[in-house]
Amino acid sequence: MSQQGDRPATTDDWWGRLYDESARDTGPAEAPDDTIDDRFDSAADTLGAEGAADATTRAGYGQAVDAIGVDDEDDEDDAGDEDDDVDVAAAAGSGPVSRPLAWWEARGAYPVIQAPAPAPASPPTIVDTPPAVPPPPPPQAPTPAPSPVAPTPLTPRPRAPWEPPPAAFDPSDARPLPGAVDPAPPRVTTPAPAPAPDPRAAAPEAPIPPAPEPAPAAPLTYVGDGPPTYDAEPTALPATEAEALGQLVADTVLDGARYGTYTLRAASMRGDSARYRGEPRRDALLTARFGAGPSALVLVAVATGARATEGAHLSAADACRWIGGAVGRSHSRLGEDIRAGRRGDLKSGLHRLTDRTYGKLRARAAELGREPEDYTASLRCLLLSADPDCRTRVFFGVGGGGLFRLRDGAWQDLEPLLPEPADIRGEPVLGFGSARSEASAEQTSEGDRLTMDLEITKPPGPVVEDPVPPPPEPFRFRASVARPGDTLLLTSVGLAEPLRGEPALGDELAARWASAEPPGLAEYLSDVRLRVKGYADDRTAVGVWEA
Known part of the structure; x- marks a missing residue:
């Protein structure tokens, strides 16, 4: 139950109790006599190891490990190698060991690794030339080998108790750094020159360009x-x-x-x-x-x-x-x-x-x-x-x-065609004053005369002054x-x-x-x-x- 009695404590309550804002900070603990040796002994007793090195040996061993700076990836593989179990005091240059090393302290000697000498300069690049009779290469002076550089000793530093001891360093496992240049330059090969053209060979015919399409004819206007x-x-x-x-x-x-x-x-x-x-x-x-x-x-x-x-x-x-x-x-x-x-x-x-x-x-x-x-x-x-x-x-x-x-x-x-006036043919229309009308008035078709001509004067026709309009x-x-x-x-x-x-x-x-x-x-x-x-x-x- 919690202090309030509301609900039982759960697994997540420890986080709130640990980071409770109301808890007062206790501050740093007063331990004037807390040294590296004391901490090492406490860790060894906690892990159940029998015996430990004295303070001088432990200090020297820590400094040697820090100077080498090797990873702890191979600690488990090296734990069972008996050939590497040597006295830590020999690596650190200290006196006799006061107690046996723990199982995780058994390591071989850690010699000081010196910087490798720089590689000699590479020989001159050989260029392959395909001519039948290559010219002799010019003499080249031998390149003097660089003088060896004295190794700079590494200063060991004390190792903290929580830092694992390094494994033995093998120079053959070294890998080039990213961006490093290969000391041996690549072999340069000059391409063979094209053969001279044969003057007896016929020159290739130039491609005939396609005939241009005729422009479309402009429409008639x-x-x-x-x-x-x-x-x-x-x-x-x-x-x-x-x-x-x-x-x-x-x-x-x-x-x-x-x-x-x-x-x-x-x-x-x-x-x-x-x-x-x-x-x-x-x-x-x-x-x-x-x-x-x-x-x-x-x-x-x-x-x-x-x-x-x-x-x-x-x-x-x-x-x-x-x-x-x-x-x-x-x-x-x-x-x-x-x-x-x-x-x-x-x-x-x-x-x-x-x-x-x-x-x-x-x-x-x-x-x-x-x-x-x-x-x-x-x-x-x-x-x-x-x-x-x-x-x-x-x-x-x-x-x-x-x-x-x-x-x-x-x-x-x-x-539709219209007849011309001159093409009109036929007898005149019967009417007053025509010859046919007068003959008809005098006699019939059988020759009988129906009326008599009284010699009456005919009235004159109308006078037309304006021209007759066209039909x-x-x-x-x-x-x-x-x-x-x-x-x-x-x-x-x-x-x-x-x-x-x-x-x-x-x-x-x-x-x-x-x-x-x-x-x-x-x-x-x-x-x-x-x-x-x-x-x-x-x-x-x-x-x-x-x-």
């Missing part, structure tokens, strides 16, 4: 006899006013989509001449989708304002916007007619929608106080169904432009069925004219679009802007790639 006159990039912006910012048009418009079995690419850009003069782009482009799913209808409209007229880009934009609104309101019926292949219904219906669009253009010109021919535009459109089972492509419009098809690597011009542009319509691999191209006048006038342009586009995969938007724009000298108008092109 124009076709024809020479480069175009104007720069290829825009130079001047069109002038505008603060109140007319909504009338600005971009230099280039790019769009695309993919529905059903076709891929659509559309681009419109300002011509080189318009870029140079800072005029706005007269071409307008509209791409719109009406409805969703297979019944959806895609409309692409391209319009070009009248040349050399003010606000030509505005009339083109109005034409695209109004035809888009008309098609969007009737897209369900138009989509059904396209999927069913009703050509007659499509032609008549689209003709009415186009006439309404031009009627709005004439009304807009009247609002602006301008002539109808000054505020007009050519209009060309494509209707594409989103149904993957429908491959009918419908074209309609009014005015100039181009409709082409690339099939089997060759271009086909699909523009309006005829309506154009075409519906065709696309085949896999076809490319349909709808263009404005700016691209249709160089395609018809420069065959190299059509050949280059056919080579670029020969692959089955349609080009990307950037690649398509680069193809469409391929320039031709002498053609600097705005360009608008709509390409449809059939899967």
Whole structure:
């Protein structure tokens, strides 16, 4: 039990009692007569040894052991060697032993170890030389042997009772210290020199460098006899006013989509001449989708304002916007007619929608106080169904432009042809004053006369002072069925004219679009802007790639 009676003392309590902070330090013990001999006798009695050396012998033995400074690793092995048991007094140079040594005191004599003499200098290094007739080595003077150095006696010191006696020292067990240098230097061998080259041997052939790969050819930027006159990039912006910012048009418009079995690419850009003069782009482009799913209808409209007229880009934009609104309101019926292949219904219906669009253009010109021919535009459109089972492509419009098809690597011009006025043949229309009408009035087919000529004077016709206006542009319509691999191209006048006038342009586009995969938007724009000298108008092109 502890002093408090709480719990029994455990083995660990001795540590607390030993290092208790409350215990007072007793201080050093007073032992004036405590000497090394007394301590040695006490240790010998405690261990049960019989007899011990006297004080002088013990002091001398301790000093000899301290002077030698040998480890006690081999004490147990040396304990049984009788040849090493000699008088300790002989090693220390003392008198007779007063008592026998203990078992752990029986050791042999410990002579004083003298420092070994330094090793003689090593002989000169022999260098192996491989020549056939080596030159004789130069004579070398013999190196005098170093004079022996007298050993320095070691002063023994007293050994403490707790220090074990050292074992006998054997110089053969000595090991080199870490970092010591081997007195014998390594043998140096000189490599044999390379044999002289044989002049009769043929010189090795130098390796032939690989032929440099040809640099990729730069893409064509124009076709024809020479480069175009104007720069290829825009130079001047069109002038505008603060109140007319909504009338600005971009230099280039790019769009695309993919529905059903076709891929659509559309681009419109300002011509080189318009870029140079800072005029706005007269071409307008509209791409719109009406409805969703297979019944959806895609409309692409391209319009070009009248040349050399003010606000030509505005009339083109109005034409695209109004035809888009008309098609969007009737897209369900138009989509059904396209999927069913009703050509007659499509032609008549689209003709009415186009006439309404031009009627709005004439009304807009009247609002602006301008002539109808000054505020007009050519209009060309494509209707594409989103149904993957429908491959009918419908074209309609009014005015100039181009409709082409690339099939089997060759271009086909699909523009509906219009008859020339001189090619029109036929009898005049029956009416008042014609010879046929007068003959009809006099007699029937059987020759009977129905009326009589009363010689009544006919009134004069109306006087026309102004020139007769040119007849309006005829309506154009075409519906065709696309085949896999076809490319349909709808263009404005700016691209249709160089395609018809420069065959190299059509050949280059056919080579670029020969692959089955349609080009990307950037690649398509680069193809469409391929320039031709002498053609600097705005360009608008709509390409449809059939899967």
